[in-house]
Amino acid sequence: MSSVSSQPREAAGITVKKSEDFSEWYTQAVLKAGLADYAPVKGFIVLRPYGYAIWESIRDILDRQFKETGHQNGFLPVLIPESLLSKEEDHFAGFTPEVFWVTKAGTNDIGEKLALRPTSETLAYSMFAKWITSYRDLPLKINFWNTALRAEIKATKPFIRTSEFLWQEGHTVHATEQEAEQEVMTILGIYKDLIENQIAVPAVTGFKSDREKFVGAKYTTTLEGMMPVEGKALQMGTSHHLGQNFSKPFEIKYLGKDTKEHFAWQTSWGVSWRLIGALIMVHGDDKGLVLPPKVAPIQVVIVPIFKDKDAQEVKDHASGIEAELKRAGIRAYMDGRDEYTSGWKFNEWEMKGVPLRINIGPRDIAEGQLEFVRRDTKEKSKSGRNKLVETANILLEQIQSSLLAKATQLLQENISKPADYSEFKSTIEGKGGFALAGWCGRQECEVKIKEETGADIRVIPFEQKEMPDKCIYCGQQSKKAAMFARAY
Amino acid sequence: MSSVSSQPREAAGITVKKSEDFSEWYTQAVLKAGLADYAPVKGFIVLRPYGYAIWESIRDILDRQFKETGHQNGFLPVLIPESLLSKEEDHFAGFTPEVFWVTKAGTNDIGEKLALRPTSETLAYSMFAKWITSYRDLPLKINFWNTALRAEIKATKPFIRTSEFLWQEGHTVHATEQEAEQEVMTILGIYKDLIENQIAVPAVTGFKSDREKFVGAKYTTTLEGMMPVEGKALQMGTSHHLGQNFSKPFEIKYLGKDTKEHFAWQTSWGVSWRLIGALIMVHGDDKGLVLPPKVAPIQVVIVPIFKDKDAQEVKDHASGIEAELKRAGIRAYMDGRDEYTSGWKFNEWEMKGVPLRINIGPRDIAEGQLEFVRRDTKEKSKSGRNKLVETANILLEQIQSSLLAKATQLLQENISKPADYSEFKSTIEGKGGFALAGWCGRQECEVKIKEETGADIRVIPFEQKEMPDKCIYCGQQSKKAAMFARAY
Numbered sequence: 001m002s003s004v005s006s007q008p009r010e011a012a013g014i015t016v017k018k019s020e021d022f023s024e025w026y027t028q029a030v031l032k033a034g035l036a037d038y039a040p041v042k043g044f045i046v047l048r049p050y051g052y053a054i055w056e057s058i059r060d061i062l063d064r065q066f067k068e069t070g071h072q073n074g075f076l077p078v079l080i081p082e083s084l085l086s087k088e089e090d091h092f093a094g095f096t097p098e099v100f101w102v103t104k105a106g107t108n109d110i111g112e113k114l115a116l117r118p119t120s121e122t123l124a125y126s127m128f129a130k131w132i133t134s135y136r137d138l139p140l141k142i143n144f145w146n147t148a149l150r151a152e153i154k155a156t157k158p159f160i161r162t163s164e165f166l167w168q169e170g171h172t173v174h175a176t177e178q179e180a181e182q183e184v185m186t187i188l189g190i191y192k193d194l195i196e197n198q199i200a201v202p203a204v205t206g207f208k209s210d211r212e213k214f215v216g217a218k219y220t221t222t223l224e225g226m227m228p229v230e231g232k233a234l235q236m237g238t239s240h241h242l243g244q245n246f247s248k249p250f251e252i253k254y255l256g257k258d259t260k261e262h263f264a265w266q267t268s269w270g271v272s273w274r275l276i277g278a279l280i281m282v283h284g285d286d287k288g289l290v291l292p293p294k295v296a297p298i299q300v301v302i303v304p305i306f307k308d309k310d311a312q313e314v315k316d317h318a319s320g321i322e323a324e325l326k327r328a329g330i331r332a333y334m335d336g337r338d339e340y341t342s343g344w345k346f347n348e349w350e351m352k353g354v355p356l357r358i359n360i361g362p363r364d365i366a367e368g369q370l371e372f373v374r375r376d377t378k379e380k381s382k383s384g385r386n387k388l389v390e391t392a393n394i395l396l397e398q399i400q401s402s403l404l405a406k407a408t409q410l411l412q413e414n415i416s417k418p419a420d421y422s423e424f425k426s427t428i429e430g431k432g433g434f435a436l437a438g439w440c441g442r443q444e445c446e447v448k449i450k451e452e453t454g455a456d457i458r459v460i461p462f463e464q465k466e467m468p469d470k471c472i473y474c475g476q477q478s479k480k481a482a483m484f485a486r487a488y
Numbered sequence: 489m490s491s492v493s494s495q496p497r498e499a500a501g502i503t504v505k506k507s508e509d510f511s512e513w514y515t516q517a518v519l520k521a522g523l524a525d526y527a528p529v530k531g532f533i534v535l536r537p538y539g540y541a542i543w544e545s546i547r548d549i550l551d552r553q554f555k556e557t558g559h560q561n562g563f564l565p566v567l568i569p570e571s572l573l574s575k576e577e578d579h580f581a582g583f584t585p586e587v588f589w590v591t592k593a594g595t596n597d598i599g600e601k602l603a604l605r606p607t608s609e610t611l612a613y614s615m616f617a618k619w620i621t622s623y624r625d626l627p628l629k630i631n632f633w634n635t636a637l638r639a640e641i642k643a644t645k646p647f648i649r650t651s652e653f654l655w656q657e658g659h660t661v662h663a664t665e666q667e668a669e670q671e672v673m674t675i676l677g678i679y680k681d682l683i684e685n686q687i688a689v690p691a692v693t694g695f696k697s698d699r700e701k702f703v704g705a706k707y708t709t710t711l712e713g714m715m716p717v718e719g720k721a722l723q724m725g726t727s728h729h730l731g732q733n734f735s736k737p738f739e740i741k742y743l744g745k746d747t748k749e750h751f752a753w754q755t756s757w758g759v760s761w762r763l764i765g766a767l768i769m770v771h772g773d774d775k776g777l778v779l780p781p782k783v784a785p786i787q788v789v790i791v792p793i794f795k796d797k798d799a800q801e802v803k804d805h806a807s808g809i810e811a812e813l814k815r816a817g818i819r820a821y822m823d824g825r826d827e828y829t830s831g832w833k834f835n836e837w838e839m840k841g842v843p844l845r846i847n848i849g850p851r852d853i854a855e856g857q858l859e860f861v862r863r864d865t866k867e868k869s870k871s872g873r874n875k876l877v878e879t880a881n882i883l884l885e886q887i888q889s890s891l892l893a894k895a896t897q898l899l900q901e902n903i904s905k906p907a908d909y910s911e912f913k914s915t916i917e918g919k920g921g922f923a924l925a926g927w928c929g930r931q932e933c934e935v936k937i938k939e940e941t942g943a944d945i946r947v948i949p950f951e952q953k954e955m956p957d958k959c960i961y962c963g964q965q966s967k968k969a970a971m972f973a974r975a976y
Contacts, residue, residue: 037615037618037619039564039565039611039615040569040611041565041567041568044567045565046562046564046565046611046615047563047564049560049561049562049630051562051563052561052562053560053561055563072537072540073537073540073541073544074534074535074537074539074540075534075535075539075540075654076527076534076535077532077534077651077652078566078635079529079532079588079637079652080528080529081528081529084528096594098593098594099593099594100567100590100593100602101590101591101592102588102589102590102591102604103589103590103592104588104589104591104601105586105587105588105589106584106585106587107585113592114529114588116566116590116604123528123534126528127525127527127534130525131536136825136827136828142537147566149567151593151594164565164566164567339624340624
């Protein structure tokens with residue numbers, strides 16, 4: 001073995017406990033697993049291959065579902081002229097404090113300054129207005145896989161808060177308001193499936209308040225997750241009904257079957273690499289990442305355990321296992337590196353959160369056995385070599401569902417129903433989590449609560465099962481049961 | 489049928505002949521096929537779904553091959569600090585005239601100005617220097633699917649010359665010079681396979697001259713295609729050996745097995761959406777695009793031909809054909825729209841260049857027949873319904889290979905071997921194409937030829953079959969046979 005100094009830095013384990021210093025634990029988990037690194041410009045990160053591969057998993061799952069529901073991808077430039085960005089007033093006012101501006105090309109000052117896209121509604125809709133003339137051109141359903149840029153002044157947290165982030169933004173145009181409403185819910189359903197069934201992080205779905213909705217939207221629907229330890233909420237995706245708020249200034253009109261001109265109805269929606277942040281926070285442990293099998297770049301890692309004399313035999317056997325798993329559609333990787341001990345490899349793959357590990361040594365080969373190690377529970381089990389694929393599939397499914405079960409419990413334990421504002425405050429300031437409380441519907445109370453506790457309305461759940469009588473703040477008649485929380 | 493005014497603009501055919509006004513023909517082909525449109529900012533384009541789908545085909549083919557050869561994807565921010573961009577002097581000098589600069593965030597001036605990536609060598613290598621410590625970390629082979637931004641002052645030509653373009657940029661780090669050399673050629677081989685066997689545009693491969701190489705590279709290898717009518721060359725991809733030109737200023741060092749520190753050896757390489765421009769130019773005809781089947785988003789379009797009374801039956805039958813083709817892995821689309829006549833659909837799909845069309849009407853159904861129409865030759869043929877997949881596959885293969893054959897002939901016809909400089913000049917100024925000529929190797933002659941004819945050295949072919957005695961310009965001893973041409 002080599003000296004420690006020449007080992008890649010990932011080799012060193014995480015030095016703090018998740019429960020004790022969550023923020024530091026998170027940063028170390030991201031950096032040491034080799035997901036991301038800080039870029040030279042403050043507020044920006046670089047994705048290393050292992051991190052990008054998780055994004056590719058998420059992207060492929062979503063892309064397939066978008067296409068199955070009639071969406072297509074397109075490409076928009078990153079630069080938007082100021083005059084276009086400012087065409088919808090609320091939208092412009094909302095984004096302008098965080099816009100990066102291009103003012104020079106080469107050594108020349110350019111005329112009108114150009115915004116780096118904070119989001120593409122205005123640019124997309126200036127194009128849509130050209131492309132749509134008749135009801136025949138509707139619905140138009142386009143998605144863009146790109147990045148958005150918003151200058152962050154707060155401290156960077158990889159995946160959670162960065163000045164540039166990978167995301168997708170979908171933009172659709174419909175003939176009727178109802179169709180746009182349906183689209184909002186179709187997308188929310190796709191997001192919910194992704195988040196719960198692939199990423200294994202359950203979310204509360206519902207509406208944003210007017211104060212918290214997307215600037216320019218008629219209403220915003222959201223998926224809000226609950227992160228552990230700090231008890232803060234994380235917005236995991238949003239799907240907006242834009243009404244005709246953009247189609248009017250952008251003149252997106254169509255000639256109907258009735259031979260009259262109508263303004264179109266629109267939606268926009270997006271999820272970002274925040275989802276990676278969520279799965280790290282929710283599933284990770286003191287050893288590092290724990291990746292849900294469905295989105296793990298490597299689902300099963302095979303570590304051959306050998307001494308010099310039987311190295312080749314064991315590695316050949318391990319390669320056979322890798323090949324058989326791959327043929328069965330399982331993302332498997334055989335770590336045959338000679339430069340590292342098997343103990344070192346165990347640590348590395350644990351840090352990287354590979355859901356399942358197979359240890360294979362000469363004795364296992366002789367006995368026709370395999371040792372499986374679950375990343376989430378660390379449980380070891382033996383299985384016959386002839387049941388390789390079957391066992392791997394069963395264990396991967398168990399890991400996936402047990403991660404979801406654990407995360408569901410986390411969410412449930414973090415929803416409280418404070419009886420009054422003093423209990424509300426002590427909950428928010430104490431263990432945190434969602435406080436489900438009555439709200440009179442007035443922004444005044446919403447703002448006061450935010451000022452006094454740091455919590456805002458994350459979501460007004462679709463399911464309004466138990467309606468509290470009174471607004472938690474002012475005591476007037478409650479109109480909505482809302483989930484309040486501090487958030488990332 | 490509706491009035492003409494409410495038809496999408498694509499309905500109108502191309503109004504000029506390819507052979508008569510190539511530039512206008514190209515623009516119309518791009519716009520009317522719905523591939524792309526001009527963005528609000530001069531020099532930028534938007535990709536519509538049909539155009540983006542071609543890029544997805546190209547991307548998927550390349551991505552698979554990159555991964556099969558041990559490359560992984562990553563993500564880099566779009567912003568690069570000026571101090572980093574300027575770290576390799578030649579590189580900075582080469583790119584700085586066309587860099588877009590961010591100078592403001594919100595209403596604040598930022599400190600050091602930030603470049604929008606014209607290419608990512610400097611940013612990537614500042615990261616690589618952190619990630620690489622030992623020979624164990626090598627080779628490092630990362631690819632980035634993103635866009636590059638270079639402020640264009642010349643007129644925009646969609647896909648060929650735009651201020652932002654989709655591309656991939658690969659960056660690798662190796663322990664030895666030889667390994668880096670091999671990497672350069674591996675990638676060139678992947679590009680050549682893509683270009684010839686998928687896009688059906690043959691290219692001449694070889695070296696760039698020192699004057700034309702990538703700024704900062706030790707040497708650049710290139711694939712140069714020949715476009716029709718105007719006889720101009722198009723650079724279709726480049727693969728650079730960077731030597732240690734970047735590893736030294738960026739201090740990318742590794743501890744070798746010999747326990748000594750070494751500067752690493754590097755490569756970088758890329759292809760862009762120019763490839764889409766190439767396939768439009770080379771294969772298109774007066775009716776519009778002709779897409780090579782391997783990269784066509786839709787390989788077979790099925791147009792049901794019906795009157796009101798038998799509409800449902802014919803459409804059901806056509807849907808059955810679509811389903812059967814899809815099951816066989818063929819990208820098929822059934823155009824069942826009621827709002828358009830079949831004649832209108834024929835024109836549209838011809839303009840969009842779908843390689844193969846199946847017309848199906850009540851009589852065909854009764855006779856158990858199908859009519860196939862090839863887009864490239866317009867040939868019609870009948871085939872039994874029971875031989876659907878077989879016939880489609882045969883025809884698609886024939887179209888693919890006949891497009892390549894035609895493009896190969898175009899290339900060959902456009903290589904001339906002028907006997908002296910006067911013949912050289914009249915060729916370049918006349919029909920254009922590649923002039924294969926002797927070159928003494930001195931930049932002086934290269935510059936003079938460029939000034940006097942507009943042609944530069946596109947490529948010094950790997951195959952140096954016939955070495956001319958003398959430099960075409962100065963008459964001194966020739967050192968290389970070089971391909972000169974005007975270029976896009």
